Amino acid sequence: MLEALVKSGKALSAYEIRDYCCNQLGYDLLPMSVYRILEFLENNDLVHRLNTSSKYIACSHITCPHDHEPPQFLICKSCHRVEEVSMPDRVIKTVTQATRLAGFQLASKQLEIDCYCTECTLTKDTSA
Amino acid sequence: MLEALVKSGKALSAYEIRDYCCNQLGYDLLPMSVYRILEFLENNDLVHRLNTSSKYIACSHITCPHDHEPPQFLICKSCHRVEEVSMPDRVIKTVTQATRLAGFQLASKQLEIDCYCTECTLTKDTSA
DNA sequence: CGCAAGGTCGTTATAACGTAACATTCTGCA
DNA sequence: TGCAGAATGTTACGTTATAACGACCTTGCG
CATH class of the missing domain: 3.30.1490.190 (Ferric-uptake regulator, C-terminal dimerisarion domain)
Incomplete structure (x- = not known):
């Protein structure tokens, strides 16, 4: 899923992430799983949730060593x-x-x- | 609807507005109407939409004469x-x-x- | 080993928010 | 009156998100 967000290079909704994973990466995910994984990614500062659009975007500092x-x-x-x-x-x-x-x-x-x-x-x- | 928002004194979702109007004020509204009326109220600066929570709140300056x-x-x-x-x-x-x-x-x-x-x-x- | 406690994950169903599309009614005007 | 276009009603659906529950699996202990 992180791969999907990074590769797409933009903010995706949970369902768009799901489609991307299914169509491009060959992973078949149910919505519930997507949300559970997103929660994990958010907690680990790998993904940010955009409240105004209900979308998710890869943190642009994933690979940085410094603090988030x-x-x-x-x-x-x-x-x-x-x-x-x-x-x-x-x-x-x-x-x-x-x-x-x-x-x-x-x-x-x-x-x-x-x-x-x-x-x-x-x-x-x-x-x- | 404006009455509902003012009387409730807080931010309500479109469907909460609908329920309030139905239960407290005796107006029976369909979702579509609620959104159409909200659009009008927003355009006239009587109501603000909170993007982060998808709720609506009466403008606190409704009765003020000055600019919004x-x-x-x-x-x-x-x-x-x-x-x-x-x-x-x-x-x-x-x-x-x-x-x-x-x-x-x-x-x-x-x-x-x-x-x-x-x-x-x-x-x-x-x-x- | 065998079993219970607790956790993760899959699955189904449904709630909450919003809009497209079309029917119907109203309104103003030739 | 009759027509055009606007406003409103109605249905159905799309999108976002979560509740609830059960299957499975790990882990720790007798």
């Missing part, structure tokens, strides 16, 4: 491309502060941000 | 309470900048942030 920082995702509203980035500490700090000001405590530094990627921005501009 | 700023939401991971806040411009600015640095263009200033609310933070602390 909670990621931020830029998600293109138009082509659904996902970029995993590490925003400057400053950003996280200001969000944390603002959250605390409202009396809440930040639970996760993962952010999912609605964007347009460079390509789609250009396309939009020329078509408009 | 894109909201930020603090969402309690534990009790699912939702607080609609307006984060300082500074926060949005830093996020926008960081996004642009990565070559993306911010599409929406709505942020949904994983938190623990004050109560749940306390509960956690005492139980731990």
Whole structure:
């Protein structure tokens, strides 16, 4: 399944992962298994769940030796491309502060941000 | 439906709205209608959709005369309470900048942030 | 060994969220 | 009135996710 996510190079839903495994890799998985394996992969920081789209994406630091920082995702509203980035500490700090000001405590530094990627921005501009 | 969201005082899924309308208000709605009405309410800034939980919540500024700023939401991971806040411009600015640095263009200033609310933070602390 | 306790995994069924597609009704206008 | 197009009702289905249960298998101990 990790292979499927890495090879596809994009965010897949659980059922898309299943199809990929079945069609490309020859593994026949039931939904329940997919979710169980995804849970394991998430716990081990190999895969991230995108809450806004209910999809899953291979962590872009799988092969890195260093620690896994909670990621931020830029998600293109138009082509659904996902970029995993590490925003400057400053950003996280200001969000944390603002959250605390409202009396809440930040639970996760993962952010999912609605964007347009460079390509789609250009396309939009020329078509408009 | 707006009445249902306001009276319930929390985020409801489309089907919960439907149940509320049916049981408490005596309106019998089919899912399709609920979604169509939600679309209208969203377009008119009366309701916000929470992407991370697929729920809907009445805009907390329904009765305000002033403009509707894109909201930020603090969402309690534990009790699912939702607080609609307006984060300082500074926060949005830093996020926008960081996004642009990565070559993306911010599409929406709505942020949904994983938190623990004050109560749940306390509960956690005492139980731990 | 043989058995019980507990865990993993396969399987079925179903809940929850959302939309496509088409029928019907309403509304405004020639 | 009669027609076009919009709004609304209705059915069916697609997608995401989990509950529930049983088969099997490991492991530890008498």
